[in-house]
Amino acid sequence: MDTRRKLIILADAAKYDASCASSGTSRRDSSDGLGLGSTEGAGICHSYAPDGRCISLLKVLLTNWCTYDCLYCVNRESSNVERARFTVDEVVDLTLDFYRRNVIEGLFLSSGIVRSPDYTMEQVIEVARRLREVHHFRGYIHLKTIPDASDELVLKAGRYADRLSVNIELPTADALRALAPEKESAAIKRSMARIKLQQDDHADGIAKRARSMPAAAAKPVAPPRFAPAGQSTQMIVGADASDDRTILQTSATLYGAYRLKRVYYSAFSPIPHASDALPPRPAPLMREHRLYQADWLMRFYGFAQDEICTDDGMLSLDVDPKLAWALANPAQFPIDLNRATRERLLRVPGLGVRSVERLLMARRARSVRRADLDRLRVPVAKVLPFVALPDHLPKDGDRLPLRRRAESDSGAGAGERQSDLFA
Template sequence: MNVQQKLEILADAAKYDASCASSGAKRSGNGKGVGHSDGMGICHSYTPDGRCVSLLKILLTNFCTYDCVFCVNRISSDIQRARFTPDEVVKLTLDFYKRNYIEGLFLSSGIIQSPDYTMEQLIQVAKTLRTEHHFGGYIHLKAIPGASERLIEQAGLFADRLSANIELPTQQDLVQLAPEKKTTVIESTMNKIAVRKDEADEDRRKLPSTPKFAAAGQSTQMVVGATPATDREILKTATHLYGQYKLRRIYYTGFSPYPDADARLPLKPAPLIREHRLYQSDWLMRFYGFTAAELTSEEEPSLSLTEDPKTTWAKSHPEFFPVDVNAAPREVLLRVPGIGYRNVERILSIRKYHRLLIDDLKKLHVRLKNALPYLIAIDHIPHQQPAADEAQPFTQLDLFAPLSALTGSL
């Protein structure tokens, strides 16, 4: 099998891993080799200026010793297998980079022989690129759960970002669909990355020449819809992971059925809008001060599929509104539907000099249709609060817009 045939198989196999949408790392070229990373984004991600950037996203191999039911690359799956050598991945990366096809590399792998052996193979690719070819582009490596602390430390010295996938929302889900994997092992790897990064960052504050460790932090991926886990359980797990291991991002991937799948898996894919609502809720928790307990409840453990989670919360808390846009503190303004994170900062800045009118909000491109029922301005007082059952319809435009556009105006 030649390299081109391997690429077709292993690039297609890598499409199921979504935890590489942006880098957030800066790495300058040193004049000796090729490439640099500008920190604006990776892998068909939209930057703030609308630019789309990409990377070579492949598996080292789709051979795997594990038999995770939800994974098409599991050992019992009847698919065509392939395996790159580390040198082949290095050559592919450099060839694509020099042709201006990519801005970096995302490299994952099935588990072969053992977690340590697999991790060594991934590290060899990154080390060769960095030390022999002085590659300055972005590198994202999959951190294999169960790999030794020594190997995790090596990986972080060569990669901009590491990611150990949590896979499923709960330990019970893993028992059901991936019995060879354990939440404790996965989280132990996340903890190794978090501790080592904290140590490296502290050392760099004292001595700037200290080598960086996973400068863009770590991320993870969670498959949703393959098990009965509710949105409430998913967001609870997300809260724990963000707080405990300082993750930069959690990626939610709706389960998609594949041919000859196990009978324990759903026959229908998870609704794409559910994945979208989870991303919106995740954004609210990270940047808007919401908690998972506020966005769902024991009585309503699922997010609404017909309206965004901030609007749902606003309709269920009429006592909180209306909010005076000229007097409310930052944390209160962040809870007004239609006013995004950046516009809150702009509002706080503008009102130092004059009191805001509705026309001022229009100039800021606030979503007035969403916001007007919930705020007071110099020339506006809402007549009534919206009824709890007046859901805003979901549109295709909302779904396929860049994530930055979707979340920026929550």
């Protein structure tokens, strides 16, 4: 099979992995003439998928052969799909060729499991090693860590990669046992813990060297780098009966226990010759979008996962979770924009982190009034029903259109609920 055909097969096979980003790493470039590539993205041509995702990495599998038989995976052992396998040199050459033509800014590499987790991980790492050490590639590299790979291999992967990721796959251990019998939730979390420990050791090494050097001495030599962009994971949404509250609880636990940079959510899509254990229809893409919004609220807005969902454990498909929370908690409003704390302001629908910072800066000089909101680029229509100003108090009926929209979530025109998929 020629390389072009392999690329068609293995790039398509990699499209189901959503945990593909190129942010958060240290800045590197080749302006000194000693290497190739950059992590800053200058001069890179970005393309966009139909769903709006930015594609700037060569995103491929080393192979779609796999010894595992995960029911939700199109590349499972029992799947009747065309198989292909790259050599290490082919992936290296493709990465360098695409980079030189300004098509990509780095590499996202995953793989099906062949022979054993350690063997597969060795092959994945060898691609990154050759790019870094042989070709002095300074662009972005994201490697998918194979659960149950040895500690030594995890350490080696982090030395070459900017980001590592291990997919948690499903929200609960029971769901994983039912749909992916060869995988263990405990093994996946052990891999995450190994990455976190290596990150902690790297940070401790930097701190110790800084403390041990006199102030006037030369800058201490930093310990070897380890995945400076951290680690991420992915959950499939809608392949099992877990509600949104369960999914967000799992995400909150992962963020707290393993300091993940991101949890990615991927709406389940039916695959050919699927098992009867899977729902016959895809999960609504809006549900995936709402989970990302709720995830953002947990990470940057001070919301706890147990206060975001509705009573049935789901997120509203018709309104964003922040507005849904505000409508469900009318006693919290209106909020005085000139007196409220930053934490309270972040709870106002329509106010983002940047908007709140602009408000806090503005009110240091004088009292903020209704006319100031336009100058501060605040979305007035969203904000006014929930705030009080010297020249504005919301009326009882201001939130009525918003409430009607939220209540329509249970009406005939609403999107599919997760429970419908398993009816």
